[in-house]
Amino acid sequence: MKKEIYLDNSATTAVYPEVVELMSKIMLEDYGNPSSKHNKGVEAEHYITQAKETLASILKCDKKEILFTSGGTESDNMAFIGTALANKRRGNHIITTMIEHPAILETTVFLEKNGFEITYLPVDSTGCVKLDSLREALRPETILVSIMYANNEVSVVEPVAEAAAIVKEYNPEIIFHTDAVQAFGKYRIIPKRENIDLMSVSSHKLHGPKGVGFLYIKDKTKINPIIFGGGQQKGMRSGTENVPGIAGMALAAKMCYENFDEKIEKLYELKEYFVGKVLEIPGTTFNGKRGHEGTPHVISISFENVRSEVLLHSLEDKGIYVSSGSACSSNKPALSGTLKAIGVKNNLLDSTIRFSLCTQNTKEELDATIEALNELVPMLRRYTRH
Amino acid sequence: MYKAFLIKYGEIGTKGKNRYIFEDMLVHQIRHALKKVEGTFDVTKENGRIYVEGTSEFDDEDAINALKKVFGILWICPMLQVKDEGFDKLAEDVVDYLKTMYKGKKMTFKVMARRARKNYPLDSMGINMAMGEKILDAMPEMTVDVHNPDIYVNIEIRSRINIYTELIPGPGGMPVGTNGKAMLLLSGGIDSPVAGYMVAKRGVKIDAVYFHAPPYTSERAKEKVIDLARIVTQYSGPINLHVVNFTDIQLYIYEKCPHDELTIIMRRYMMKIAEHFAKESDCLGLVTGESIGQVASQTMHSLLVTNAVCELPVIRPLIGFDKQEIIDISEKIGTYETSILPYEDCCTIFVAKHPVTKPNKKVIEKSELKLAEKIDELVKTAIDTTQTIWVE
Numbered sequence: 001m002k003k004e005i006y007l008d009n010s011a012t013t014a015v016y017p018e019v020v021e022l023m024s025k026i027m028l029e030d031y032g033n034p035s036s037k038h039n040k041g042v043e044a045e046h047y048i049t050q051a052k053e054t055l056a057s058i059l060k061c062d063k064k065e066i067l068f069t070s071g072g073t074e075s076d077n078m079a080f081i082g083t084a085l086a087n088k089r090r091g092n093h094i095i096t097t098m099i100e101h102p103a104i105l106e107t108t109v110f111l112e113k114n115g116f117e118i119t120y121l122p123v124d125s126t127g128c129v130k131l132d133s134l135r136e137a138l139r140p141e142t143i144l145v146s147i148m149y150a151n152n153e154v155s156v157v158e159p160v161a162e163a164a165a166i167v168k169e170y171n172p173e174i175i176f177h178t179d180a181v182q183a184f185g186k187y188r189i190i191p192k193r194e195n196i197d198l199m200s201v202s203s204h205k206l207h208g209p210k211g212v213g214f215l216y217i218k219d220k221t222k223i224n225p226i227i228f229g230g231g232q233q234k235g236m237r238s239g240t241e242n243v244p245g246i247a248g249m250a251l252a253a254k255m256c257y258e259n260f261d262e263k264i265e266k267l268y269e270l271k272e273y274f275v276g277k278v279l280e281i282p283g284t285t286f287n288g289k290r291g292h293e294g295t296p297h298v299i300s301i302s303f304e305n306v307r308s309e310v311l312l313h314s315l316e317d318k319g320i321y322v323s324s325g326s327a328c329s330s331n332k333p334a335l336s337g338t339l340k341a342i343g344v345k346n347n348l349l350d351s352t353i354r355f356s357l358c359t360q361n362t363k364e365e366l367d368a369t370i371e372a373l374n375e376l377v378p379m380l381r382r383y384t385r386h
Numbered sequence: 387m388y389k390a391f392l393i394k395y396g397e398i399g400t401k402g403k404n405r406y407i408f409e410d411m412l413v414h415q416i417r418h419a420l421k422k423v424e425g426t427f428d429v430t431k432e433n434g435r436i437y438v439e440g441t442s443e444f445d446d447e448d449a450i451n452a453l454k455k456v457f458g459i460l461w462i463c464p465m466l467q468v469k470d471e472g473f474d475k476l477a478e479d480v481v482d483y484l485k486t487m488y489k490g491k492k493m494t495f496k497v498m499a500r501r502a503r504k505n506y507p508l509d510s511m512g513i514n515m516a517m518g519e520k521i522l523d524a525m526p527e528m529t530v531d532v533h534n535p536d537i538y539v540n541i542e543i544r545s546r547i548n549i550y551t552e553l554i555p556g557p558g559g560m561p562v563g564t565n566g567k568a569m570l571l572l573s574g575g576i577d578s579p580v581a582g583y584m585v586a587k588r589g590v591k592i593d594a595v596y597f598h599a600p601p602y603t604s605e606r607a608k609e610k611v612i613d614l615a616r617i618v619t620q621y622s623g624p625i626n627l628h629v630v631n632f633t634d635i636q637l638y639i640y641e642k643c644p645h646d647e648l649t650i651i652m653r654r655y656m657m658k659i660a661e662h663f664a665k666e667s668d669c670l671g672l673v674t675g676e677s678i679g680q681v682a683s684q685t686m687h688s689l690l691v692t693n694a695v696c697e698l699p700v701i702r703p704l705i706g707f708d709k710q711e712i713i714d715i716s717e718k719i720g721t722y723e724t725s726i727l728p729y730e731d732c733c734t735i736f737v738a739k740h741p742v743t744k745p746n747k748k749v750i751e752k753s754e755l756k757l758a759e760k761i762d763e764l765v766k767t768a769i770d771t772t773q774t775i776w777v778e
Contacts, residue, residue, distance in 0.1 A: 309604065310601050310602050311601075312601075313600055313601030313602070313603075313604055313605075314601040316601070316605075317600065317601055382641075383637055383640055383641075383736065
């Protein structure tokens with residue numbers, strides 16, 4: 001088998017072996033239901049409490065401010081629907097950005113159909129939200145503002161703390177949410193210092209298992225549950241807790257934040273090295289922000305006159321896994337929202353590849369990828385649709 | 387509730403001396419179809435009828451759904467089978483059966499007895515009359531109509547006695563395997579799986595060939611074609627699917643030939659390669675999903691030009707169908723949802739904005755001369771590296 005080079009870490013990551021080991025132990029031995037009254041239940045509950053403590057210490061928050069969910073999508077849904085329902089008497093206006101993940105942009109469509117009004121903030125050519133437009137958009141009936149922490153398609157980190165400060169200055173009652181699915185594990189985020197009321201996190205982007213995540217909910221934030229049932233997690237999110245998933249996520253998060261600065265610095269070095277080399281290929285453009293102004297792990301590059309899906313499969317053939325900047329097919333173009341919003345030219349929308357790194361990637365892997373690109377891009381440009 | 391099925395077949399009955407071949411194949415295909423249903427079954431041929439009897443517990447609906455996909459079956463009759471314990475007991479069973487099926491419904495009926503076992507004390511006429519009376523006594527809401535009844539209460543006296551009233555339509559057609567084999571050119575689209583279904587319906591066994599073009603087409607596109615083939619196998623039986631890597635041929639044509647002729651030349655090479663595999667596996671023809679005028683490569687002119695490379699007959703079961711008619715069948719047979727998954731197939735990758743719609747055979751052949759240097763070798767490599775997948 002060819003050696004595998006996995007550069008699609010924004011899609012998902014490999015689970016840390018230590019996490020697998022812990023989860024496997026929980027599934028095989030400590031499989032109790034945390035709501036059970038007997039020992040088995042108590043044992044399971046301990047894992048949940050411990051996970052909460054781990055995450056709370058990373059976020060420097062109280063452990064009751066962590067609500068476990070099934071992942072980023074559910075956290076985003078709850079942040080929007082839960083606050084919309086709880087605050088609808090105060091107003092029906094919500095502000096978000098044009099470059100959010102579909103977990104938010106599809107939820108706002110649902111809310112629009114149910115009487116809420118949504119303002120979508122524009123971004124500049126690097127994907128950075130325009131704070132002036134936020135100031136203009138705020139209204140007396142605004143109940144929620146949501147701005148993602150880091151984008152999932154291009155390398156950009158949003159001015160979340162500034163935005164939240166603007167919002168709170170306008171009206172401290174407005175709830176501020178951030179989708180930190182791509183950012184948690186890459187940034188030290190202390191919600192209280194940044195005026196964040198709600199924050200969505202997913203486990204499988206940080207070498208944890210899929211199907212689990214959490215929503216940070218600042219104490220006393222007005223939010224309703226959106227899933228009902230047996231009253232677990234104080235009625236805020238019913239359903240038996242995913243004990244192995246939750247414990248696995250907490251361990252993965254803990255490991256991500258060990259030797260943190262060193263690891264992130266290494267990522268930035270890898271990113272800059274890679275971008276520099278790839279941009280030597282003629283007809284390439286980098287999307288987002290270079291260096292520390294962007295995220296350390298997301299690299300979006302457009303290759304003129306190359307169809308991203310074809311390049312993706314050619315790289316795949318060499319054991320290199322990446323993602324096309326936009327999921328697109330000949331029958332039904334579903335071009336990327338972020339790339340469009342930052343003004344990537346139409347002919348490049350379908351020519352953009354996202355490489356996303358993790359700390360396990362090596363310079364050798366990137367060299368192999370650069371070599372492959374140098375070989376494939378000119379080859380693919382010989383055969384284009386016309 | 388049912389313990390057995392009586393299978394009625396249509397066209398086979400007219401096949402004269404060859405009839406047994408058709409019947410045996412139908413029995414074979416029924417057995418094969420029932421393999422996927424939980425339970426064990428006995429399938430037997432008896433005096434021009436086929437009986438399917440469960441020899442273990444089974445789910446009626448699953449069995450009926452499997453039988454509905456066996457070509458050659460005209461009607462599926464779920465039956466209650468009882469032992470002969472005298473006429474009074476039989477009458478009781480018949481009434482019980484009718485009560486569970488039709489209780490409270492105002493219906494007309496006619497008893498149709500068949501006394502195949504001649505030592506039964508009553509003759510057919512006698513059973514009809516006596517049973518009619520018993521039913522009328524027990525179910526006053528029923529009335530007799532001997533000309534146009536709502537239901538026929540069929541009673542067959544054999545070693546055991548079969549009772550049935552229901553006729554569930556089968557798919558018709560002829561048992562697969564009674565009409566040779568053909569090679570289907572299967573793409574990921576809507577048409578070709580339907581074309582495969584249509585020839586299978588006429589008793590033709592099918593194998594298939596799919597052209598894929600990595601990295602221009604994805605692994606998912608190939609998976610999709612395998613999935614489509616698998617759906618077709620529910621009707622056609624197992625399919626040997628040949629997956630041909632067509633990329634190098636396609637790129638070579640792209641380099642050497644005028645781009646507006648690309649599709650038509652490509653189709654000609656697909657036909658040649660398909661014919662190679664057809665001959666290799668004793669197929670008597672090629673099958674495509676073409677329909678006149680649907681796209682540039684399916685105009686009468688184009689069909690003439692692609693047809694010219696083949697010796698075997700090219701069967702085009704959808705030739706006179708409109709797109710919507712084809713879609714209707716694909717929805718019925720269950721391929722539509724898979725067909726519309728948006729993965730690019732190799733026909734569309736390099737398609738020109740304005741491909742020729744009225745190609746001239748001589749012109750195309752002249753263009754193909756530009757391929758002389760390498761094309762034979764590329765075709766040979768494509769054939770040699772073809773992956774064959776057994777789909778069932």
